[in-house]
Amino acid sequence: MTLEYEGGAPEMFDLRSDALPGAPKPVDLANFRSLLRGVVRVNTTRRGFLKGLTATAAGLGLLTGLASKPKKAKAFAYEPYPRDDDLETVVTSCAHNCGSRHMLVAHKKGDVIVRLSTDDGRYQKDGYFGKDTEAEPQVRACLRGRSYRLRLYSPERLLYPMMRVGERGEGKFKRVSWDEALSFIAEKMVEIKQKYGPTALLDQSYAGASYGVLHKSDQIEGLLGRFLGMFGCRTSSWSVPSYQGTTFSSRMTFGTIEDGNEDDAFAHSKLIIMWGWNPAYTFHGGNTFYYMRLAKQRGCKFVLVDPQYTDSAAAWDAWWIPIRPNTDAAMLAGMAHYIFTNNLQDQAFIDRFVQGMDEGTMPGWAKAQGFESFKDYILGKSDGVPKTPEWASEICGVPAEDIKKLAHMYATTKPAALKASWAPGRNAYGEQYNRMAAALQAMTGNIGILGGSAEGVGKAFHMPAVAYPYDQFANVWFASIKSDRWAHCVLNYPNVKREEIGLWPRPDNLDGVIPNIKGIFWQGSDWFNQLTNINKEIEAIKKLELVVCMDSTITPSGLWADVLLPVATHFERHDIALPWYKGHYLIHRPKVIEPMGESKTDFQIFTELAYRLGFGPQYNPRATRDYFHNPDSVDEAYLRAFWEREIMHHMGVSMTWEEFKKRGVYKFKLDKPHVAFRDQIEKGIPFNTPSGKIEIFSTTLAQYKDWTKTAYGYPIPAIPKWIEPWEWLGDKEKTKKYPFHLVTPHPRWRTHTIFHNIPWLRETYEQEITINAADAKKLGVRTGDVVEVYNDRGRVVVPVYVTERVMPGVAVLHEGAWMDLDEKGIDRGGNPDFLTLDEPSPAGAFAYNTILVNIRKTTLDHRPGWDSLATARSAVYRRDD
Amino acid sequence: MAKKLDKEQVREALKRKVRQTYEPVKPKVQLGFIHNNVDCIGCRACEMACKDKNGLPPGPRFRRVQYIEGGTFPKVYAYKVNMSCNHCAEPACLPACPTGAIWKREDNGVVDIDSTLCIGCRKCEAACPFGAPQYIPELNIVSKCNMCIDELEAGRKPYCVMACMMRVLDIGPIDQIDKGAYKTTAYSDADKQNIVRQVKNMANPELTNPSIRFVAHEQGKVK
Incomplete structure (x- = not known):
């Protein structure tokens, strides 16, 4: 990678475009023309910090010299236009935390990606162009993945370490060397740890740079957690923004979050109830949406319970039941009432596999302590309020007749998949909705059978996912809080009660100690932009002494950081990609191009910091300090070892590492669709819960005495219940x-x-x-x-x-x-x-x-983005005639 | 932005244009698109693939997924219409071009455009009833879908078709699609009775005889 400089980088810039030295151009046409021609030329006008700098990724021989003055572009397609077959083809994948993972195929020339395509059936073993079977479908990338070239070569790309020079959040930074940035961070870390103790640094890594097995950002398996844990100063963030209600529900009910079926199982359902689920937008699983189309062609009926008539409802021709937000648990309770009172429940299933569904399945000790069963609650035996469809209708706004009709459909169609999505769980008492949905899945006996569903979280086929050392230092923490309570904790320290921040209990003397947070690390995380109540976060961040943002892009969170570290994208580092949610395939992710600018991988950065802090060899045992400059052989060694140990040996795959690298993809062939809890139901293996059953009545929750000493902080009923949220349409005041x-x-x-x-x-x-x-x-x-x-x-x-x-x-x-x-x-x-x-x-x-x-x-300004790029809105056409 | 054209080249191109205007090309096979309006989730992966393949800046969109909706709460409906260039049997753009840049291929019926001859007058844009030609201001030319002719010649299908996550967009010989004889994932057996040449609010296909078929939504049918 060579870099050319014209006049050196200016001292100081404001990253917000309206204060830039030199007005931003609405569209950087030169850049686009270059992209069209396969030339990469970093924008020299927008984002002042890039001003005066011309970086050409084509420096490796392709088009040196064109960079500063691109040749006048000729039009497609009669200028020399590289055809796919004239270009080098590299199989890789998309990245990020979308719930899926698809193949991207880079067509490159020299060190420049000219275009991207996707799986066309050719690359897998025994593949050929067009191969696309139900058992081995192509994993075709979505619109986001297909647009990746513009992210890779984006004007917002962060290419150099930067340090803040203005007030925090003002967005003024100067370019610094790696040495200066890392020295600053290392010294600050030591100072903060000495002054404020082992909980002063908050780990806010998240899934933005996952899901590679080597370069991973995550709270539990992530690189940052191990780094801060080894350093001995880490407060972790335990609640997951996307699906914590669901995670909790599945753990309590089934004892695991692996409650999902593989996506091909959907093709076997007779009824799919999409509860707040919009797979036309979220693309969970490699081909979920496509298998649902197959189900539709085979006669499956679809229902959507959602405040919106989504594209999912349209594409699968669903019966749309509009529901008031936050009232899902009430509607589900109304359905349960109908099923019980009409005796439509699968009693044999309940008696055999479920705890606490009714009187007969309540454990003796619970009855003795006066706990009510789920059925007692639904019928109103203890509170005197039967949860009838009419009762539910008052709350959720769905006509009682529709509640009954849906309950009847669900109880009498088999197999039926009630897909209890995450969104309705992202609510006040969201866990009650998820637990209630699990109760319905259980009472209709739709768990562990093909075409049914226990989702939930939906995590299905499980593969090993960590290639770097995952040892006693991984996920070490000295305090752990609910992720979106950090601002509350910082602003009110030390007058904070443990239950207010969901402090996770510990067996040692740090139990109950409120963390005195003084620094934040963001790795693969834009949390400042994404956690709740940003105005409160803005107040809190001003009190911190160190904020580090590691990203490949200048993010809105990054603007609030003290140090910005440029991170190589997944096109610029070696890894193996796997879908984390559903999907049974692995995709090789070679280093397609060299890292742009001065970007480094997260692993390189943490390793170098670890050397500076004195634990380099332990942090990255396969590497020497040279890893910061030459990571390739070390990464290869980690990945080969992972492949041979975890994939070949543990998963029983016969494809060698060399062959996998050559093909770029490995697709597992399953003899039958993977269905969660099939073994529990077919072979009678106990569920991983205290009772070994599906716990609609939770043993764990029933036994808590002092809720303030739990991570939850506040009471949660042992059976699912409708609890009025703190803000909803039913609140008349x-x-x-x-x-x-x-x-x-x-x-x-x-x-x-x-x-x-x-x-x-x-x-x-x-x-x-x-x-x-x-x-x-x-x-x-x-x-x-x-x-x-x-x-x-x-x-x-x-x-x-x-x-x-x-x-x-x-x-x-x-x-x-x-x-x-x-x-x-x-x-x-x-x-x-x-x-x-x-x-x-x-x-x-x-x-x-x-x-x-x-x-x-209003007459206030709306700005669609930092830049003013074209927003040629793709109009929605309303047709009334 | 005046562009110098090779006079000899233009003369040849104009001859071809006149020939093809008065006697429309009868290709060996007329390839066309088939799109399922109902099963399409409107994800626009096809649009992105097209932008990437053709290196387009923001603005021009060779392929356009249109979102159609109607009804009154709670009885509503929605469907998608996905269109690029329809590679018409009698393309209206072709005679409109003053330099003869547009022509129709004899082998597969693709209506192609030679951008080196394009002077950016935008007459084709005005002539097309379907909005296919797209003006690219920074190049001062009009360009459009050529069905990824390079991919066709390599024995593959266009980027949009290969991008379709729902497998509802395909190309094939249009006469076979009409008969429901073409093997494609774009329609099921049950869909075959809903294959139409025109959907609501689309220009009359009699104008140019476009090579595109749709599996129509009940509300999208032209009655």
Whole structure:
């Protein structure tokens, strides 16, 4: 990699484009022309810190000399246009935490990726062009993966270490050397640890740079956790933003989060109830959506329970049941009531496999202590309130007749998959919804059978996933808190009660000690933009002494950091990719191109820091200090050992490492679709719960005496119950001021914040708030009008999209938009987390969908992004005739 | 942005244009697209693949997935219409081109455009009833889908088809698609009765005889 400099880097820049030296161009055409021609030329006008610098990835011989003055581009397709077969083909995959993993095939020339394609059946063993069978389908990349070239070569790409020179959050940085950046971090770490103890550094790594087996960002298996743990100063963040309610529910009910079927199992269902699930957007699993299409062709019926008529409902022709947000547990209770009172439950299944469903399956000790069974609760035996469909209807807004009809369908169709998605669990008491759904799955006997579903979390086929040392130093922590309570902890320290931050219990003298957080590390994480109640985070971050952001992109979180470290993307490092959620295949991820700029891998950075702090050899036992400059042979050694030990030996795969590298992909062939708990049901193997049964009545929860000493902090009932959330449409007082319930689902055009800055994807959407036409009429707004969405916690400005496809009273604003504050602290980017409350559910579920707001037309500015790239909105056409 | 063209080349191109205008090319095989409006989830992987393949800046979109919705809460419906260039049997863009840059291929019926001859006058854009030609301002030319002719020649299918996660978009000989005889994942046996030449609010196919078929949504059918 060679770098050319024209005049050296200027001293200091403001990363926010409106304050740049030199106005930003709306579209960097030169850059696009170069991309078209396979030339990479880093934008020299936008983002001042790049000014004066011309980096050419083509420095390795392709087009040196063209970089500063690109040859006038000729049009496709009659200029010399490299055909795929003229280019070098490299199989790799996409990355990131979307719930899936698909193949990307890089077509490159020299050190430049000219274009990307995807799986076409050729690359696997016994493959050929077009091979695409039900047992071995192609793993085709989604729109995000296909746009990856623009992320790789993005003007927002972070290429050099940078250090803050202005106030924190002001966005002013200077370029520094690696040595200067790492020395600063190492010295600060030692100082903070000495001054504030072993809990002063907060690990906020997350899944943004996963899921490679070697370069992993994660709280449990991640590189940062092991690094900080070895250093002896780490507070970890235990609750998972996406699905903590579900995780809790599955652990309590089934004793594991591996409650998922492989995606091909969906093709065998007769009824699929998509509860808050939108696989047309989230693409969970390699081919879930496609197998559902096969199910539809085989006569499967679909139901969608959701405040929105999603594209999933349209594509699978589902019966749409609009439901008030946060009331799912009530509707499910109403269904359970119908099933019990009509005696439609699978009693044989219940008697054999379930604890606490009814009187007969309650353990003796629990009865003796006066605990009620699930059926007693549903029938209202102890509280005098039968949870009838009519009772549920009052709460959830679904007509009682529809609740009965759905309950009847579900109880009498077999096999039927109630797919209890994560989104309705991202709520106040979200875990109750997930536990309630598990109760219905159990009472209808749809667990452990092909075509049924116990999901839940949905994690299915399990493979080993760690290639670096995962030893006694992995995931060492000295305090562990609910992830979105860090700001509360920092702002109120030391007057914080352990239950307020969900402090995880410990067996030693650190138990109950409130962490005095003074520093944060972000690895593969844009959490400052993504956790709840950002305005509170902004107050808290000002109190910190060290904020480190490691990323390949300049993220909105990065703007609040003290040090920005440029991280190589997954195209620029060697790894093995595997789907973490569903999917039974492995994809080789070679170093397709050399790291751009001065970027290094996370593993290189931590190894070098570990050397500076005195534990380098222990942290990375296969490496010497030279690893910072030459990682290839060490990475190869880790990966080969992983392949031979874990994949060949442990998983029984016969393909050698060399062959895997040559082909780029390995697809497992399963003799029958993988179904969670098949063995428990068919062979009578006990579930991994205290009772060995499916615990609708949880032994663990029933036995807690002092809830403040648990990680949850506050009581959770032993059986699933409807508990009124703190903000919802049924609250007559709060809705006077804030009449709309806002939900914040995952968009299709981003993976959380990743890809928000990609121009091609920008053409496909707009960050906008979706409301019903009747509400729009009341507000006096039409599609395209700019509105302010506000509550007591914050204000955001976005355009409105008016439709009939959302329930009246409900508003939809997708998560992940990059925050962009004006001088009054109003978010012009439309990030809903200025409106969310940093009050997680007792079990740790983030309350991302528990928000009341109001909406008004405004003249305030909306900005679709930091840049002003084209947002040629792909219009939705309304057809009434 | 005036561009110098080779006069001899233009003369030849214009001859070809006149020939193809008065006697439409009858290709050996007319390839066309088939898209399932109902089963498409509207993910736009095809659009992204197309942008990447053709190296397009933001703005021009050779392939466009249109989202159609209607009804009144709670009785609503939605479907997708996915269109790029329809490689018409009688393309309206072809006679409109003053330099003869547009022509129709004899082997597979692909309507192609020679960008070195394009002067960016945008007449084809105006002539096309389906919005296929896309103006690229920074190059001052119009360009459009050529069905990934390089991939076709290599014995493969275009990038959009190979990108389709739901396997609802395909290409094939249009006469066989019409008969439901073409083997494709774009339609099931039950879908065959819903294969149409035109969906609601689409220009009349009699204008140019476009080589595209849809599996239509009930609400998208032209009654």
